[in-house]
Amino acid sequence: MSRVIAVANQKGGVGKTTTAISLAASLAVAEKRTLLVDCDPQSNATSGLGIQPDSERTSYQALLGECAAKDAVVGTELSYLWLLPAQRDLSGAEIELVPQLSRETKLRDALKSIRNDYDYVLIDCPPSLGLLTVNALTAADSVLIPLQCEYYALEGLSQLLSTVDLVRQHLNPSLEVEGILLTMNDQRSNLCKQVVDDARAHFGGQVFDTVVPRNIRLSEAPSHGKPILLYDISSRGAEAYLALARELLGRREGKSARAASAS
Numbered sequence: 001m002s003r004v005i006a007v008a009n010q011k012g013g014v015g016k017t018t019t020a021i022s023l024a025a026s027l028a029v030a031e032k033r034t035l036l037v038d039c040d041p042q043s044n045a046t047s048g049l050g051i052q053p054d055s056e057r058t059s060y061q062a063l064l065g066e067c068a069a070k071d072a073v074v075g076t077e078l079s080y081l082w083l084l085p086a087q088r089d090l091s092g093a094e095i096e097l098v099p100q101l102s103r104e105t106k107l108r109d110a111l112k113s114i115r116n117d118y119d120y121v122l123i124d125c126p127p128s129l130g131l132l133t134v135n136a137l138t139a140a141d142s143v144l145i146p147l148q149c150e151y152y153a154l155e156g157l158s159q160l161l162s163t164v165d166l167v168r169q170h171l172n173p174s175l176e177v178e179g180i181l182l183t184m185n186d187q188r189s190n191l192c193k194q195v196v197d198d199a200r201a202h203f204g205g206q207v208f209d210t211v212v213p214r215n216i217r218l219s220e221a222p223s224h225g226k227p228i229l230l231y232d233i234s235s236r237g238a239e240a241y242l243a244l245a246r247e248l249l250g251r252r253e254g255k256s257a258r259a260a261s262a263s
């Protein structure tokens with residue numbers, strides 16, 4: 001069974017794309033067949049993997065039903081990682097979808113025939129709570145929320161969680177929160193420590209044990225078109241995302257073992 005995870009937060013610059021690429025690559029090196037879906041018109045997940053898409057076959061056409069998602073998927077430098085790329089025209093999709101019937105379920109429909117080809121499908125969302133993010137949340141089994149360790153980190157989170165609730169009520173009753181991931185942590189900063197403590201106090205076990213440090217190598221990797229694991233495997237950034245993948249896989253395996261023993 002595949003698991004579809006939307007990486008979402010309506011704030012920009014909190015580490016969504018970095019997390020989507022780095023976690024997808026880390027799952028791929030653990031030999032989990034992984035598809036990264038670029039659902040952001042800024043297409044940073046696509047360029048961050050060094051991919052220049054065919055302009056007729058992107059997530060835009062897949063979303064609007066103009067091509068099959070399968071035909072838009074491309075391979076990457078990692079043998080277990082594939083990408084459904086985006087380009088700027090995806091911003092038009094948000095407007096073009098508005099008058100359409102079942103406009104919130106387009107991505108779910110587009111992924112239906114391919115999701116089971118993968119163990120994990122990660123969707124990189126744009127920095128808004130518009131139709132693209134709603135499509136991602138509707139297509140997903142869970143949402144992973146990156147939070148930047150900074151003063152206003154928790155602000156806006158309640159709005160995101162109420163959007164998750166609305167999607168659950170109206171479109172996708174089984175949508176779960178995969179976890180909250182603290183990113184860009186500076187261990188020397190008291191403010192960062194405060195944010196980590198506050199997040200754990202409010203959200204307890206929903207916060208991943210893994211905290212991603214601020215690491216210059218993570219910010220350099222996209223300009224080389226490589227995931228961090230291929231750019232600098234020994235960096236603290238690479239270590240953190242490998243640890244996150246292990247934590248996520250451990251949690252999932254624990255859950256399925258509990259489900260099996262309960263049935």
Ligand code: ADP
Nearest residue numbers: 012013014015016017018184213214215218219
């Ligand atoms: P979002 O997708 O939420 O807008 P990004 O993942 O693009 O955020 O991150 C915003 C910027 O911060 C990018 O330039 C990225 O390279 C950088 N960045 C992300 N995570 C880290 C980190 N842990 N350490 C240092 N820089 C980071």
Ligand code: MG
Nearest residue numbers: 016017040044
């Ligand atoms: Mg992004």
